[in-house]
Amino acid sequence: MPDHRAAFGELTALLAGCVEGRGGLALVTGGLGSGKTELLQRFTDHAGEAGALVLSAGGAWSEQSLPAGVLDQLAHSSGLPPEVADRLAELIKPCVGQVPEHRSSARLLHELCAELLELSCRRPVVVSIDDVQFADCLSQRFLLQLRRRVSSARILLVLGKWDHSHPLSMRLHAEVDQRPTRRIWLGPLSESGIAALLAEHTDSATASRLAPLWLRWSGGNVMLVRAMIDDLATGHAADEEGLGPAAVGSVLAALHRWEPSITAVAQAMAVLGDDCSVDLVARLAAVTTEVARQLVAFLGTSGLVLDTRFRHPGARAAVLHSLSTDERSALHGRAAEVLYRRGDDATTVAAHLLALGRIDAEYAPWAVDVLRVAAEQALSADDVDAAIRCLELALAAATGSQHLDVSRMLVRALWRINPSASAAHLEPLRTAMWAGRLHGRDVVVLLWHALWTGDHTTVDRVLGVCRENPDLLDVQSAAELRIVCQFHGVGVGYAGGLAMVPSGSDPWAEAGRALGQFWTTKFDRRAVAAAEHVLKSSRPGEMAPEVVATALLVLVFAGDVGAAAHWCGRVIDEALKGGVRTWQAFFEVVRAHLTLRRGDPATAFRLAESALRLLPTQSWGVLIGYPAAVLLTALAELGETHLLEELLRLPVPEAMFDNVIGLFYLHARGHAQLARGRALAAISDFQHCGLKMEKWGSDLPLVAPWRLDLAEANIALGRHDAARDLVTEQLTRPKVGRRTRGIALRILAELSAPHDRIGLLRESVELLKASGDGQELAKARHRLDLLSHGGPVPADHSAPQDIPACSPHGSSGVSTLSDSERKVAELAATGHTNREISALLYITVSTVEQHLTRVYRKLGVKGRAELPRELGIPVDVYGTGA
Numbered sequence: 001m002p003d004h005r006a007a008f009g010e011l012t013a014l015l016a017g018c019v020e021g022r023g024g025l026a027l028v029t030g031g032l033g034s035g036k037t038e039l040l041q042r043f044t045d046h047a048g049e050a051g052a053l054v055l056s057a058g059g060a061w062s063e064q065s066l067p068a069g070v071l072d073q074l075a076h077s078s079g080l081p082p083e084v085a086d087r088l089a090e091l092i093k094p095c096v097g098q099v100p101e102h103r104s105s106a107r108l109l110h111e112l113c114a115e116l117l118e119l120s121c122r123r124p125v126v127v128s129i130d131d132v133q134f135a136d137c138l139s140q141r142f143l144l145q146l147r148r149r150v151s152s153a154r155i156l157l158v159l160g161k162w163d164h165s166h167p168l169s170m171r172l173h174a175e176v177d178q179r180p181t182r183r184i185w186l187g188p189l190s191e192s193g194i195a196a197l198l199a200e201h202t203d204s205a206t207a208s209r210l211a212p213l214w215l216r217w218s219g220g221n222v223m224l225v226r227a228m229i230d231d232l233a234t235g236h237a238a239d240e241e242g243l244g245p246a247a248v249g250s251v252l253a254a255l256h257r258w259e260p261s262i263t264a265v266a267q268a269m270a271v272l273g274d275d276c277s278v279d280l281v282a283r284l285a286a287v288t289t290e291v292a293r294q295l296v297a298f299l300g301t302s303g304l305v306l307d308t309r310f311r312h313p314g315a316r317a318a319v320l321h322s323l324s325t326d327e328r329s330a331l332h333g334r335a336a337e338v339l340y341r342r343g344d345d346a347t348t349v350a351a352h353l354l355a356l357g358r359i360d361a362e363y364a365p366w367a368v369d370v371l372r373v374a375a376e377q378a379l380s381a382d383d384v385d386a387a388i389r390c391l392e393l394a395l396a397a398a399t400g401s402q403h404l405d406v407s408r409m410l411v412r413a414l415w416r417i418n419p420s421a422s423a424a425h426l427e428p429l430r431t432a433m434w435a436g437r438l439h440g441r442d443v444v445v446l447l448w449h450a451l452w453t454g455d456h457t458t459v460d461r462v463l464g465v466c467r468e469n470p471d472l473l474d475v476q477s478a479a480e481l482r483i484v485c486q487f488h489g490v491g492v493g494y495a496g497g498l499a500m501v502p503s504g505s506d507p508w509a510e511a512g513r514a515l516g517q518f519w520t521t522k523f524d525r526r527a528v529a530a531a532e533h534v535l536k537s538s539r540p541g542e543m544a545p546e547v548v549a550t551a552l553l554v555l556v557f558a559g560d561v562g563a564a565a566h567w568c569g570r571v572i573d574e575a576l577k578g579g580v581r582t583w584q585a586f587f588e589v590v591r592a593h594l595t596l597r598r599g600d601p602a603t604a605f606r607l608a609e610s611a612l613r614l615l616p617t618q619s620w621g622v623l624i625g626y627p628a629a630v631l632l633t634a635l636a637e638l639g640e641t642h643l644l645e646e647l648l649r650l651p652v653p654e655a656m657f658d659n660v661i662g663l664f665y666l667h668a669r670g671h672a673q674l675a676r677g678r679a680l681a682a683i684s685d686f687q688h689c690g691l692k693m694e695k696w697g698s699d700l701p702l703v704a705p706w707r708l709d710l711a712e713a714n715i716a717l718g719r720h721d722a723a724r725d726l727v728t729e730q731l732t733r734p735k736v737g738r739r740t741r742g743i744a745l746r747i748l749a750e751l752s753a754p755h756d757r758i759g760l761l762r763e764s765v766e767l768l769k770a771s772g773d774g775q776e777l778a779k780a781r782h783r784l785d786l787l788s789h790g791g792p793v794p795a796d797h798s799a800p801q802d803i804p805a806c807s808p809h810g811s812s813g814v815s816t817l818s819d820s821e822r823k824v825a826e827l828a829a830t831g832h833t834n835r836e837i838s839a840l841l842y843i844t845v846s847t848v849e850q851h852l853t854r855v856y857r858k859l860g861v862k863g864r865a866e867l868p869r870e871l872g873i874p875v876d877v878y879g880t881g882a
Helices: 004-019 036-049 069-075 082-095 103-122 137-147 167-177 191-199 204-218 222-233 245-256 260-275 278-285 289-302 313-322 325-341 346-356 364-380 384-397 400-417 419-425 427-434 440-453 456-468 475-487 507-519 526-537 545-557 561-578 581-597 601-614 617-638 641-648 654-658 660-675 679-696 706-716 720-731 738-750 754-771 774-788 819-829 834-841 845-859 864-871
Strands: 024-030 053-058 125-130 155-162 182-186
Touching: 004 024, 004 036, 004 155, 004 182, 024 036, 036 053, 036 125, 036 155, 053 069, 053 103, 069 082, 069 125, 069 137, 082 103, 103 125, 103 137, 103 155, 137 155, 191 204, 191 222, 204 222, 222 245, 245 260, 245 313, 260 278, 260 289, 260 313, 260 325, 260 346, 278 289, 278 325, 325 346, 325 364, 346 364, 346 384, 364 384, 364 400, 384 400, 400 419, 400 427, 400 440, 400 581, 419 427, 419 440, 419 617, 427 440, 427 456, 440 456, 440 475, 440 617, 475 507, 475 545, 507 526, 507 545, 526 545, 526 561, 545 561, 545 581, 561 581, 581 601, 581 617, 581 774, 601 617, 617 641, 617 654, 617 660, 641 660, 654 660, 660 679, 660 706, 679 706, 706 720, 706 738, 720 738, 738 754, 738 774, 754 774, 754 819, 819 834, 819 845, 819 864, 834 845, 845 864
Parallel strands: 024 155, 024 182, 053 125, 125 155
Antiparallel strands: none
């Protein structure tokens, strides 16, 4: 396998023999881009400089039917003396139009050979013909005649041909095989050969580093390597993904100078990509399998391809980009049909349909189903964007039941990344819903969209159809529907109710009831277990985010903000991994909310801002109030009152105030107004919040402790008696949890006599610490620190008259309890069993029993019945974190 230097040496040696009277024939072969043409040009230049008479020509596939075309090129070779050129042209002219096999043609060719022989007597003659396989028949007959005479003359015949048999040159090949011939094959460059070429243009270290990479990318193709060197010199070095402009040009030049079948095979391989096989290539290139096998092998010898794939993606891209739009579409369409007919995977077939960009009539019967299946596979693999592309293409050609199937899938896919974009595809779902033909999760999705946009009419109609057709919902879908409806106030804020929710003992039915009741005063500790089960079973994009948000808030309500934050982080990570931007954005706000509760308003602000960047504003629908509420509260806590004004002007949909998020927003906006010194505006927001909660029968301080909010606003107005009444009312309500009591005691301290304030604030701190609310804890601690260190003290107000017992724990035994013992004691005092305490605090039942034994001993009590009195907890109060 001689390299180019060795090949050039062989040719110059033959030239030396020719000068001495030993003519001959050299056959130079090589694949695409092997450097064959460059070698022949270099040799003929050398031969001319050495004094030889050089006649050069090149065959072309497009000119192989042109009679005497190669002969005419020989006669007009550059560098020929005019008289020689004229004489050769005169001899060749009569050949044009002659039938090659005619007797007169043989005579004319004989005279032409004789003329060359006569010329060789005066000086050596070199006849060089590149791509001889494309020479016309008459020119080939001339070469055969000349070949028989060169051995005894000073004529050197140098023929270049590609390393692949060609029907038009078979006779010439046979003749050459029968006579002495110097064969020179130009194979691909080795790694050392590439390094040697690189070393001529760069330093040795760079050459050594690049050589193995370039060998892998180019297969040693000489033309491509030289082009890559040119690109390297101009700052367009090749990398793993792409080739420079010179390299791209060399690939296309190598392919397009040969017969169209080579180009067609290369284009078929480029379109098929990794799905390549010789049979498929043949069908796309419209050649026989045998021809495709030969041409693929020929491309392999060039180094451009390996098996049936391009070595470098840049080479494949170059071929694809050389196709016109129509050509590329036609190939992808044929590829899709061929792959479908042989039963290939739907994703593979869909890739070609997507590249086609349309569904033609002949493909429609099967293409829609293929795209739908491919979308399902993409969603399972968390590739939402790919699923949407498949479904949007399918929708344009879908009819009948296919149209509904594709529409509902597209709505669910778009729901994951941009809820507002799915609105345009809801009509088929509505039509099916009114006809009672929509089932399960699709019903949840349709209702969710209506709730998200505040479309109360559609909500009521969907619920009505569900009541009339209870079989439309499976148990899980019905449970989710119940939670979503309660989150948005449906059944208490809207007409329609929730008569269709499940009532059996199915686990999902129980979870739906437990979590759904969270938004009412019927909160049950069993909701904590239900919340954890829901969180373990949820998967981003496959459940309404409000369901998971409710589960997280249940954990917060139970005082376990840490567990809620942990689960929230897991949800966000899974949403990010799956590309479910709707969930990612929504739960980024939940995380911001929890971060705010832990007392870090700066981070909460950053997280909420990040969430707003993930989804366009219109895609938040009525839930836009959630990030806005977190931002308002964070800014108020940070004292950034100058930024509050712009945020207060943010338009929010009126329908937002019909759900839980509206309550969060009113609470946050009210405190933002307070921070801006607008106490009356704050009172309006807090009163509005309270009216909504009372109307819904869902007076939960966790969402918005509106009475305490009003108390703070009244303090700002100097209305201390009104404020005291509001705090008293809140503390006398049933089921006041640690958080609410802690906030109330902090406000009460401002309304109490100086000697009572520190005690009230200390108990407030303890309660808020136990509830896990760092935000409110920081406020209480700040006030306690001011009083403890002689800071400014609020004005003296008369002590409240009707406030329930709420002084700090007076028993000396209570102060001896550890934090763990106190938590166990408080839960036991509020009626929880040892097993429930174990689940809530993540400790064993045995540990609970040990803690209680020590608590009884330290407090000097006989059992848990005496604990409420010793701990200062009213017997009708649940030990929740609200």
